[in-house]
Amino acid sequence: xxxxxxxxxxxxxxxxxxxxxxxxxxxxxxxxxxxxxxxxxxxxxxxxxxxxxxxxxxxxxxxxxxxxxxxxxxxxxxxxxxxxxxxxxxxxxxxxxxxxxxxxxxxxxxxxxxxxxxxxxxxxxxxxxxxxxxxxxxxxxxxxxxxxxxxxxxxxxxxxxxxxxxxxxxxxxxxxxxxxxxxxxxxxxxxxxxxxxxxxxxxxxxxxxxxxxxxxxxxxxxxxxxxxxxxxxxxxxxxxxxxxxxxxxxxxxxxxxxxxxxxxxxxxxxxxxxxxxxxxxxxxxx
Amino acid sequence: xxxxxxxxxxxxxxxxxxxxxxxxxxxxxxxxxxxxxxxxxxxxxxxxxxxxxxxxxxxxxxxxxxxxxxxxxxxxxxxxxxxxxxxxxxxxxxxxxxxxxxxxxxxxxxxxxxxxxxxxxxxxxxxxxxxxxxxxxxxxxxxxxxxxxxxxxxxxxxxxxxxxxxxxxxxxxxxxxxxxxxxxxxxxxxxxxxxxxxxxxxxxxxxxxxxxxxx
Numbered sequence: 001x002x003x004x005x006x007x008x009x010x011x012x013x014x015x016x017x018x019x020x021x022x023x024x025x026x027x028x029x030x031x032x033x034x035x036x037x038x039x040x041x042x043x044x045x046x047x048x049x050x051x052x053x054x055x056x057x058x059x060x061x062x063x064x065x066x067x068x069x070x071x072x073x074x075x076x077x078x079x080x081x082x083x084x085x086x087x088x089x090x091x092x093x094x095x096x097x098x099x100x101x102x103x104x105x106x107x108x109x110x111x112x113x114x115x116x117x118x119x120x121x122x123x124x125x126x127x128x129x130x131x132x133x134x135x136x137x138x139x140x141x142x143x144x145x146x147x148x149x150x151x152x153x154x155x156x157x158x159x160x161x162x163x164x165x166x167x168x169x170x171x172x173x174x175x176x177x178x179x180x181x182x183x184x185x186x187x188x189x190x191x192x193x194x195x196x197x198x199x200x201x202x203x204x205x206x207x208x209x210x211x212x213x214x215x216x217x218x219x220x221x222x223x224x225x226x227x228x229x230x231x232x233x234x235x236x237x238x239x240x241x242x243x244x245x246x247x248x249x250x251x252x253x254x255x256x257x258x259x260x261x262x263x264x265x266x267x268x269x270x271x272x273x274x275x276x277x278x279x280x281x282x283x284x285x286x
Numbered sequence: 287x288x289x290x291x292x293x294x295x296x297x298x299x300x301x302x303x304x305x306x307x308x309x310x311x312x313x314x315x316x317x318x319x320x321x322x323x324x325x326x327x328x329x330x331x332x333x334x335x336x337x338x339x340x341x342x343x344x345x346x347x348x349x350x351x352x353x354x355x356x357x358x359x360x361x362x363x364x365x366x367x368x369x370x371x372x373x374x375x376x377x378x379x380x381x382x383x384x385x386x387x388x389x390x391x392x393x394x395x396x397x398x399x400x401x402x403x404x405x406x407x408x409x410x411x412x413x414x415x416x417x418x419x420x421x422x423x424x425x426x427x428x429x430x431x432x433x434x435x436x437x438x439x440x441x442x443x444x445x446x447x448x449x450x451x452x453x454x455x456x457x458x459x460x461x462x463x464x465x466x467x468x469x470x471x472x473x474x475x476x477x478x479x480x481x482x483x484x485x486x487x488x489x490x491x492x493x494x495x496x497x498x499x500x501x
Contacts, residue, residue: 013469017443018383019450045472050372051479052444053379055425058329059336065346069324070317072350073357077315 016046219268228256338382383447428478436471
């Protein structure tokens with residue numbers, strides 16, 4: 001942690017307004033990821049902000065805007081059909097735990113250019129600079145040894161499943177080692193313990209499996225980001241218990257000469273740019 | 287004996303529940319839900335986008351992108367964390383500021399400080415019950431009640447996306463003074479808004495604990 005709680009208190013007004021220099025913004029973000037204090041000052045000061053917009057008089061935009069919005073949504077729907085069940089599953093996957101620092105998932109919306117609407121099912125966001133990170137404490141060497149992958153042919157969702165020793169079936173990756181798949185190892189920076197693999201299927205379906213992860217605490221999540229050119233998509237996220245593993249799948253992966261897959265530890269699932277430390281990454285060249 | 291008329295807060299709660307239902311419709315891909323949300327919030331969204339970008343064309347783009355973002359990410363809406371309006375306006379503000387920063391600096395998204403998400407947009411709309419009872423005039427009065435320098439600092443940051451350092455340059459005030467004005471202004475505005483709604487004031491001291499100096 002680069003700054004202390006009293007420094008966050010000092011920086012709070014500028015932080016909630018997004019008016020700090022980049023270094024201070026990053027320092028506060030980093031502090032909040034690691035800090036267990038509630039920092040009520042951020043909610044209390046930040047809670048004022050939505051009402052600043054209320055001070056404005058409503059302005060009627062041109063009528064064509066409504067048609068444009070609806071047309072764009074219809075085009076998006078045609079490209080990405082959705083179902084109520086899928087939406088419900090996704091909502092259900094987001095715990096509603098009350099936390100002191102609970103970002104709204106608005107950043108991705110705001111940063112999402114319309115031109116990239118059809119690029120994937122994940123969230124398209126502006127490319128964030130990934131801060132050099134703190135290293136998580138090392139897991140036992142036994143976990144590394146266990147990383148030797150054992151391929152166990154079992155039936156699951158019609159797929160072959162690659163399981164690592166010790167991985168529970170519920171956390172096993174669904175993996176189709178089919179013809180045309182591109183499989184790349186996920187490796188941790190420095191002395192990190194995370195490892196795993198990324199499988200990109202010809203159908204543009206991505207499977208990410210990671211092991212050797214430090215268990216998450218509180219609202220912490222591991223988030224998997226896929227970078228294609230300047231676009232960063234959220235492939236998914238998961239929490240980790242003592243088993244230290246997790247998996248994410250993504251459809252409609254953006255097509256690009258190379259994809260950078262990174263696994264970051266984030267303060268909660270509402271983070272929409274990869275701001276946390278990168279614990280593992282891989283580059284896929286197609 | 288008939289049921290007592292619903293309290294204002296109850297009415298607001300019902301409205302929010304309705305909005306949550308609309309968001310569920312949107313998440314399920316029902317265009318009608320989006321149409322209703324657009325009809326309710328487009329003028330406020332456009333007003334904010336126009337205030338920030340100052341150009342109607344850019345403001346239209348921002349609003350369209352914002353509603354499209356809402357459409358695509360409705361499943362991520364967490365009802366417990368704030369109103370739909372608050373969420374939408376936060377999106378609009380972020381998108382608009384991102385637009386003007388990129389235009390001003392002539393940079394792409396990945397090589398500028400805009401990759402640091404403005405924290406204001408990551409904080410929850412924690413007073414939905416307050417917001418439901420505030421109208422534009424009340425908020426304006428609260429803003430106008432601030433010392434001009436404090437209001438200016440907040441508005442430069444919120445509506446113009448300026449950093450504290452940029453505000454100091456623009457106003458000629460020392461950086462430390464700008465920081466103090468921003469803190470004092472937010473604290474005072476919070477107090478004013480709470481006073482307007484007769485909400486509890488006991489949370490204010492926790493914020494003022496970090497106050498240093500006075501502009």
